[in-house]
Amino acid sequence: MALKALDIYKLLPKKNCKECGDPTCLTFAMKLAGGKADVELCPYLDEAAKSVLGATTRPPIRLVRLGIGERSFAIGEEVVLYRHEKTFYHQPGILFKIADTISPDEISAITTRVRDEFFTRVGADLRFNGIAIENASGSVDQFARAVEMVEKVADLPLVLMSADPTAMAAALTHCGTYRPLIHTATSENRKEFCTLAKQHGCPLVVRAKTIDELAQLTRDCTADGVQDLLLDLSPESLEAFIVRSTAVRQLAITRAAPDLGYPVFLDAAVMDLQDAGIVMGIAKYASVIVTSPLSPVASKTALTLRQNIYTDPQKPIQMNPGLYRVGNPGKDAPVLMTVNFSLTFFTLQGYLESTRLPCFMLIVDTEGLSVLTAVAAGKLSEMLVKDSIKKFAVEDEVSHRKLIIPGYASPLSGRIEEATGWKVMVGPRDAAEIGEYLHEEWKK
Ligand code: SF4
Numbered sequence: 226m227a228l229k230a231l232d233i234y235k236l237l238p239k240k241n242c243k244e245c246g247d248p249t250c251l252t253f254a255m256k257l258a259g260g261k262a263d264v265e266l267c268p269y270l271d272e273a274a275k276s277v278l279g280a281t282t283r284p285p286i287r288l289v290r291l292g293i294g295e296r297s298f299a300i301g302e303e304v305v306l307y308r309h310e311k312t313f314y315h316q317p318g319i320l321f322k323i324a325d326t327i328s329p330d331e332i333s334a335i336t337t338r339v340r341d342e343f344f345t346r347v348g349a350d351l352r353f354n355g356i357a358i359e360n361a362s363g364s365v366d367q368f369a370r371a372v373e374m375v376e377k378v379a380d381l382p383l384v385l386m387s388a389d390p391t392a393m394a395a396a397l398t399h400c401g402t403y404r405p406l407i408h409t410a411t412s413e414n415r416k417e418f419c420t421l422a423k424q425h426g427c428p429l430v431v432r433a434k435t436i437d438e439l440a441q442l443t444r445d446c447t448a449d450g451v452q453d454l455l456l457d458l459s460p461e462s463l464e465a466f467i468v469r470s471t472a473v474r475q476l477a478i479t480r481a482a483p484d485l486g487y488p489v490f491l492d493a494a495v496m497d498l499q500d501a502g503i504v505m506g507i508a509k510y511a512s513v514i515v516t517s518p519l520s521p522v523a524s525k526t527a528l529t530l531r532q533n534i535y536t537d538p539q540k541p542i543q544m545n546p547g548l549y550r551v552g553n554p555g556k557d558a559p560v561l562m563t564v565n566f567s568l569t570f571f572t573l574q575g576y577l578e579s580t581r582l583p584c585f586m587l588i589v590d591t592e593g594l595s596v597l598t599a600v601a602a603g604k605l606s607e608m609l610v611k612d613s614i615k616k617f618a619v620e621d622e623v624s625h626r627k628l629i630i631p632g633y634a635s636p637l638s639g640r641i642e643e644a645t646g647w648k649v650m651v652g653p654r655d656a657a658e659i660g661e662y663l664h665e666e667w668k669k
Pocket of ligand 1: 237238239240241242243244245246247248249250253266267268269
């Protein structure tokens, strides 16, 4: 059972010396309780206290990093079963799987695509994370050559997929220092794979048919000195994956089975319904998902879903307040005021772009709340609009004094007019109608 912050605090030396990086022992205890600090940071803890605290306060799911450099990514360190209880912290890496039997040109094209392709949504660049190379040929040399080819094209996180320790050793000579994920150790080849993982400092996937066997395997691997592990649940169906992944997550975060406290690996490419596998992997706790290269539509769907599931439900996605330009607006361009809830911003911006009428967007700081919520909560006020006009020097940008406000902010129109001295025009409630509105109202 996890200790509560107060119980942890009782075990701390209470010097309030800040050497752990926290201002007080109490804040350190709170971090420990949330699995967000390491007991080793306090130099005054004796070994007995460390062993009590270490067992109960380390993150219930181990943090593991794949790859090195700019595109490397961390997974694990999750603390809840349901997103709304807190948040999910580390989004799953999604990697395109290629067989070592495909042509060098195809290997190069897929790797280049993962290296370069991205699309921007609500201000974030969304991309796939790397390449998984499968030793489908069974040939040691062919596997190593395919890995070498990928390495030549891009520095991306890799998953090396082979059950043959000799093939794995050959592939690791090309990328072993870049922390590729080794897939996969079973009870048969565990010794050899642990040796390779230790030798190259790489994370290792372990695979077994039952949860008990998986727990035994992770115990054996940690005894062999490999700590950075992932779990392949060997699901024979989508349903089996959901059942096992949920059980593993539950047992891990409640610390009922610490040997299962590792991120989950999913090979969606071997599932009958790959797209459904990806969706379930994202929603149900997979931390590394391997898939065949996806179509543009499926790519956007997967990346959008991942972004949505892994945003913090307690923090609306926000834009920086400011004056934004759409096109190249001149002194007579309209000024449209709205809130800094990013979905509002990007929706309105998209519709404004399609009108082809250059304009300014004055984005005011409502702490990420939507228009309706901000008005109801008193976060959108005439003084905020007045201060924003001044702060972002809107009067220097345009020669007129007309401000278009969102339809849902109409109850504030009189007060905004009074406070700012600007003529307020109430725009539509639905951003989709902004083009028609500007066409009919702006040039009057
Ligand atoms: Fe307290 Fe230890 Fe942190 Fe010092 S280092 S403030 S004693 S928890």
